[in-house]
Amino acid sequence: MSWQGSISDLMCLAHEVAHAVQLQLSAGSFMPPVARETCAFLGELALIDWARRTQTDLASKLLRVWREENQRYFGDDCALLRAAQADPESAYTYRMNYPLARAAAVVMWRARGDLQRLFKAGSEAIAHLPLSRIADLAGQSQNYLPPLPLPDTDQPAIDAYRALGAMALLDIDFSKGESELRIEDYYATLLNHLQNRTAFVALDEVRRPVGYATWRKAAGDNTVTLTRQAAPFGDHLLLQKALERHLGQESDVHAQHPRSARQEQVAW
Template sequence: MPTSLPVPPDSALALWLAANGLDADLVRAVLATAVPLAQPGRAADEPEPAPLSPALVRRWCAEAFGAAWPALSETVRRTCADVAVVLDDGPGARPQIHDHGPDAAPTIKVPWRRGDARDALALAHELAHAVQIIASHARTPGAAMPPVAREVCAFLGERALLAHLRDRSEGCALRTAHVAEDGVYLGEDAATLGAAFADPQAGYDYRWNYPVARWLARRARELSDPGEAAALLSSGPDAPARLRPLIHAALAAQNPLPPVLARDEPGPLVAYRQIGVAAALETARGEESEPETVEAFYEALLDGLRESRLAIGLDEEARPFGWAVAGRDGEGRPQAARLAAPFGDPAAMEALAARRLEAAPAAGSAP
């Protein structure tokens, strides 16, 4: 945990903060909540994904980025098709991108050893950098985007690819690799940045940029909006002014509930956990919730449990963001008969409730 010592004005850390439009207290607040996700387990019989080709990953990125940032669709198409990519399988190879200014396309160099999920994420990361460079030069020729914002853009590219592949077999492997890399970005790199706050003599380390960027790409709900994300990618030197309010909003909206990491077998323990989570979410609604008796709350909750219509929404950090009891409207269409999402998107909770209803056994059927 970084200390609250003042940052010397002539230190490398002070210069880094100024270049990125950040202040020490804001970064300390981010580091206090920037923790890696729990790594998902891998089933023993889960097959190893077939090696991926760079051409296939480039095509996926074109589709994913185009869907995520439609305002930049032509820039995305040209970038993913035409930007030069050098593949390097050497032992010391690391991902790199070179910005050649507004009159020439950037060039990319990435490790490509096995064609596995980590190689694919590295290529997606650098292609997103390329989109950001080209889009920013189109808006402000020759002006560079500060590094924290650059890395936010690159991580948004990774997330766009994960979303695009969500329902494909390769998506699971990429998701597992992405979560594993949290251990570096939000673990080792966060510790490096935290240590710099306690050492006035610390020299600049580019890895300082990763924890804030990784955290913000995950936490800033506004960046899930295609227009907001495209505006950031195009913002060049103005990016810090866009990011600062997003950091404040993400900190203010932080979910205080603990992660639900247990995966219990069906039985009373699951029900007790779901009851507790729903009660905590209702409490979090505070004055937003409509007055009712405790009996009415538990009656709705128990009806949902008995009929397998209760849905609990978990965010990316496995923290509960909402709960709902699924039902049907007068025409038989799925709807949330009861819903609360104090720490997330009500529409996402509504969709989760509808999926829960589809999976629930039909009324009157055998268990």
């Protein structure tokens, strides 16, 4: 590469180093291009993640490069793939591998899967790509909500109001009680939950809100009583799993179902 010291050069270096690591770990077994590029994009995400924890200024610059490059991978490169589907005689170009590899890297990074297994897999690597999960995500067209930006540690109030906005949008689709409240009561309740840190918005792999929960915590013990769980697009399991991680599995959690016969049920 022609190193000029720019941020995109740094990203390029992370990409190529990840290729080198994959070549070493696969020990001579030839990895198909889509999987190979997934490894390289994972290298870029690892660099961004490291910067987010150690140098937030660098992280935001790297994120800008990542988003700029998305324009090409999901723009022109996707168009190449689409054109090839319409014309079986069209010539193969290497760039056709990038859109799927980019999506696979994001899904695998967010899922915190076993990345070393992919890097070592060589010619078997395609089996480790989350292709069915990508297809599910692409097919989840009922969730029209836009992805939330990454949290901004300098401006926690903006993140809190974004969370509040996401909860309101989820409630518009979910109804079941909240949509009948007066706006000022609804706002006061959620604001109170945010201030007490007893509200949580679950996001999918591409950071779209899929559901939210609020709870009450008993003083002095680990008992958490869920007061609301809203997942309007059918992601109840995803919400529950994310909530479990958020609250810690040692909490004793009960769910309140105001409209069911049994008023209180153990959630997990």
